[in-house]
Amino acid sequence: MMFNEDNSSRAVEVERGVSARDICQMFIMKNCCIDDHCWTLFEHLPHLDMERTIEDHEAVMEVLSSWGMDTESRLCFRKNYAKYEFFRTPLDFFPDHMVSVSNETNGLMDPSQLIQTFLNSSMCPEIHGYLHAKEQARKTWKRLYFVLRRSGLYFSNKGTSKEPRHLQVLAEFRDSDVYSLLSARKLQGAPTDFGFCLKSGSSRNMKMLCADDQQSRTCWITALRLLKYGLQLYQNFLQPHQKQKASPMRSISESSLVAMDFSGQRSRVIQNPSEALCVAVEEGLSWRRKSWHRFSSYGSPSTSQGSMMSMALHQTQPWFHGQLSRDEAQRLIIQQGQVDGLFLLRDSQSNPNTFVLSLCHLQRIRHFQILPMFYSLDDGQTRFADLVQLVDFHRLNRGVLPSQLRHHCARLAL
Numbered sequence: 001m002m003f004n005e006d007n008s009s010r011a012v013e014v015e016r017g018v019s020a021r022d023i024c025q026m027f028i029m030k031n032c033c034i035d036d037h038c039w040t041l042f043e044h045l046p047h048l049d050m051e052r053t054i055e056d057h058e059a060v061m062e063v064l065s066s067w068g069m070d071t072e073s074r075l076c077f078r079k080n081y082a083k084y085e086f087f088r089t090p091l092d093f094f095p096d097h098m099v100s101v102s103n104e105t106n107g108l109m110d111p112s113q114l115i116q117t118f119l120n121s122s123m124c125p126e127i128h129g130y131l132h133a134k135e136q137a138r139k140t141w142k143r144l145y146f147v148l149r150r151s152g153l154y155f156s157n158k159g160t161s162k163e164p165r166h167l168q169v170l171a172e173f174r175d176s177d178v179y180s181l182l183s184a185r186k187l188q189g190a191p192t193d194f195g196f197c198l199k200s201g202s203s204r205n206m207k208m209l210c211a212d213d214q215q216s217r218t219c220w221i222t223a224l225r226l227l228k229y230g231l232q233l234y235q236n237f238l239q240p241h242q243k244q245k246a247s248p249m250r251s252i253s254e255s256s257l258v259a260m261d262f263s264g265q266r267s268r269v270i271q272n273p274s275e276a277l278c279v280a281v282e283e284g285l286s287w288r289r290k291s292w293h294r295f296s297s298y299g300s301p302s303t304s305q306g307s308m309m310s311m312a313l314h315q316t317q318p319w320f321h322g323q324l325s326r327d328e329a330q331r332l333i334i335q336q337g338q339v340d341g342l343f344l345l346r347d348s349q350s351n352p353n354t355f356v357l358s359l360c361h362l363q364r365i366r367h368f369q370i371l372p373m374f375y376s377l378d379d380g381q382t383r384f385a386d387l388v389q390l391v392d393f394h395r396l397n398r399g400v401l402p403s404q405l406r407h408h409c410a411r412l413a414l
Helices: 020-030 060-065 111-119 184-188 214-229 231-246 273-296 303-315 326-335 387-396
Strands: 039-045 050-054 074-079 126-134 141-149 152-156 167-171 177-181 194-199 206-211 342-347 355-361 364-370
Touching (some): 020 039, 020 060, 039 177, 060 074, 111 231, 177 184, 177 214, 184 194, 194 214, 206 214, 214 231, 303 387, 326 342, 326 355
Antiparallel strands (some): 039 050, 039 074, 050 177, 355 364
């Protein structure tokens, strides 16, 4: 069974050798989704309340064969915008204070070459910092200094010393999968909510760890993925883009489209990018005004009908999630990657008839109330005709927000 965010499910027949990417492509085609290379399969273990990204190249049958007969484990299909984002913006995933390289580079590294150190077997990238580790056969957690190298994950038994005699191996990650703990405090008694786990084989062979914040956890998990799979991850990242370049299906290239002005006696190409943007916005507003006019032409025109049309417009948008609570909004954004600009809009539960924009920036989720009547985020200084216009504007302009709106949280009924 395949599940999505709202727990709807669908039976899928999986043959041996079928990869996670193959399954994603099948669901993308069946549901007529836009393939933006962010759709992902997750392995979710409800009894342990943890999950992991199944890499695109992994054979799904191998994942299923590791489950027991009476398992509650499930496959989940949803978006993960952070799946390969570290290839584009590595410095957002690897803070300077947590990364160092081998003596071969004398500790000097061009930030643009950060990912290359993980893919190049001749270099030795190293992640280091404090983690809380759950002690074996106990419910207590101990804060230790950890070092991640190609050979495995180590902790120091003497402060922050990295001398070989002070380092003790915790796990060799090549045969382990890394999971995010979804309820680390509740189920495992962890000191923070930012837990993760190295699991090899059975549920008994697990190493429970906990970071102090989300950025640290993301750094550790991303580094473990890179060190385990290496170049295979980079090939996964490049594969859809290579297919797109080679595909003969596109009859019109976006680069061949130009902005035109037909208002005068002669048509002309608009060279100024700012002018072209203004024209595009005006055309969008014109289309919306025509839509309102057509709607109000049925029966007697009234303000209430125009208001209903404005409401209907945003309710049809994929970024609008209606009666979604604050906690559910945060969970959905966390599930889909916590990259800058990931957002959704929802009805406010504390203030009826108003809306809330939930936005991720620097791996933190902030909630912005949208004033009713004139749809504004800045106390009415900048007003919009409806929520669609507000979102369209902030896709192009940051305005009062900490980030432009880049990716909307998607929910798909299987």
